[in-house]
Amino acid sequence: MRALVTGAAGFIGSHLVERLLADGHAVIGVDDLSTGGRANLPGHAAEFRFVQGTVLDASLIDDLVSEVDVVFHLAAAVGAFVIQERTLRSLLTNVHGTENVLDSAHRNGVRVLVASTSEIYGKNTKVGLTESDDRLVGSPLKTRWTYSEAKAIDESLTCSYVRELGLDAVIVRLFNTVGPRQSGRYGMVIPRLVNQALHERPLTVFGTGRQVRCFCHVQDVVPALVRLAQAREVNGIAVNLGSTEQVSILELATRVLELTGSGSGIVKMSYEEAYGAGYEDLQRRVPDCTRARELIGFRPERTLDDIIRAVIDEQTRTAQVVTA
Template sequence: MQSPTRFLITGGAGFIGSHLAEALLEQGHVVAVVDDLSTGRLENIAHLLPHERFHFARASITDAIVMDRLASQSDVIVHLAAAVGVKLIVEHPVHTIETNIMGTEAVLKSALRYGCRTLIASTSEVYGKGSKVPFAEEDDVLLGPTSRSRWAYAASKMVDEFLGLAYQREFGLPVVIMRFFNTVGPRQTGRYGMVIPRFVRQALRGEPITVYGDGEQSRCFCDVSDVVQAIIGLAFHPDAPGRVYNIGSTEETTINALAQRVRALAESQSPIVHIPYEQAYAEGFEDMQRRVPDITRIHTLLGWSPKLGLDDILRRVIAYERERLHA
């Protein structure tokens, strides 16, 4: 019998990381999580702590001693730890840049020492102001000016990608880049501007559902359970390293339509209210009109495509938030 693969998940007490840890344990693998709990939550992984194949270290990924020990006991590192969410990025640009770039550098150095396959989480934000939809991995990238802090996040994640792919080319470290497009589901915090948990909580409490801008900007939302299957597939496929992969749904919806669907599925009477961007974030805030991934590359490699549609996703989040509300 083949011995289980040893995984290290950075940011593993976060939304995606905790779901990934669960799925890997169910498949019989060994899972270690490192998280400083700055955005992750212990409650996300509390039910996993008694598991004999699960280990948790509360530490920063920039702690070289901790990362060296954890990497030495790992076959695969899934690097999810990052500063995420538009609100956090706009309010704390220094933290965003330093966390993303220095954190990824620390992870890659540890991975290189022990030859761990490394999967780096990136974001659809790197496509910036691109207008060619859907976005494909080899498309040109167009970012806004450096005076607008939201582009610092996109640029920092691009540097992460450049760095990861450079480690592959120069040192032969197997590196996979994953560009996530709006991953959603139970356990996602609405603290940093994540739209679906925010809308659902507002609807369940009977508060106004607040749509930023005119609401005609469109997005594609992918359930975390589908994203986890994509990550696991990329972790094991021999031909995955050295490339970038979009991971997301191609079902597009405007934010106005999303607000209406949330209100209907939550059986809420909440009014839908529009708030100008400069009131929600800061003066001069720029948003993307459309965000749709081309998932041909990952589908060709793994046969992967999302199984859950938007209404299924919303029902799952509403059920989860309703339970938390009445807990």
């Protein structure tokens, strides 16, 4: 298989590149390096080629797509801080970038896996969100919801290309994928809390801390992405990928302290202090991954403690410093 990975130098993208190469596939990676890092990628792998560029460059994307059999479209502006600070750029990247990928894949007859997000579900607090559940999203005038809006458009575009033009594609909704190489500087909670604990700084918990999330290890997610991309009978649908192990953010901070052995305390910070006026959050987000289990046998093997330990090990080894 010849694969193109957009967002290849990012957190999930770089792990995916490694997996594809280990499985014997030829890989092209493209990334604008706005949040990813070249150091995340293989230096001299015979079957890997890196191209620095943006998915907004339609001509570049078309050239790269014409060389491959499948596209893993992971490139996106992500992270609460990034969306809040660079809203317009994020919207353009997340909508027009996906449009470029889909259009090129259609014209070249190439299969696409489109990475979407649990943010699609918005404020829906149902325990066990299924792919057919309703979106409950706040005002489009609030920056908080622009990422959800953009990814919803991505999904609608993908489904329209499948139904009307015959594109071969699958959508994957990721629920808080975490692990080594993920940075806390863009708002990702586990690497941020771990970094604070390792540097004996107070762990900042936004809001009440009672918000419930589920976190899934990147090494459980990446093999599922590959299997879904190869499952050609899976076309035009969305598939949840995530863990169902629930934890409140306050409990998460406590577990980080326990596993790091840190003497840091925990402080609460209002959303307004963290993100600015008008920020809204949701109280619970828990996936139902029955579809992924039935289609490809997806079952996360790693626990939340395994995830936290993996992030601790990496940050200890690389001596990361994050000011947030």
